[in-house]
Amino acid sequence: IDAIKGTPEANLTIDELFAKTSTLNSAVRNNGGGFYNHLLFWENMSPKKTSPSVELQKAIERDFGTFEKFKENFANAAKTQFGSGWAWLAADNKGKLFVSSTPNQDNPLMDVVAKRGTPLLALDVWEHAYYLHYQNRRAEYVDNFWNIVNWDKVSERFRSVK
Secondary structure: OOOOOOOHHHHOOHHHHHOOHHHOOHHHHHHHHHHHHHHHHHHOEOOOOOOOOHHHHHHHHHHHOOHHHHHHHHHHHHHHOOOOEEEEEEEOOOOOEEEEEEEOOOOOOOOOOOOOOEEEEEEEOOHHHHHHHHOOOHHHHHHHHOOOEOHHHHHHHHHHHO
């Protein structure tokens, strides 16, 4: 990315960059966030039906009560994000799962968000993600997202943060 070319930040990992987002220019935040968030988003989808690993399922039930309660919290974060942004399932530094939403291209790795952690599942709620098929029906888009979640990939990410 040209925004960090020739600077000490050019040698940092994306996690290290996001940890100091507040000190960097907006191009790093927007372009880096856009790249990373969309990478997760596309990896989060699968044409085949998958299920969370037993380990992830247990963690979801531990931290949300039930899988349905988790889905309700996640869907609410996605449906109520004002304007463009993202909904997240993430793990904090103690492995506790949480749901959050962020505006624009921000994500839970960035030092500018209220709740920081490692993203496991991302849902793009920018209009461009759903408008052609759903028009202004974001809620329907969010509800249908559950039919294509790649739980194998989400479970893999969960294993990597434990």
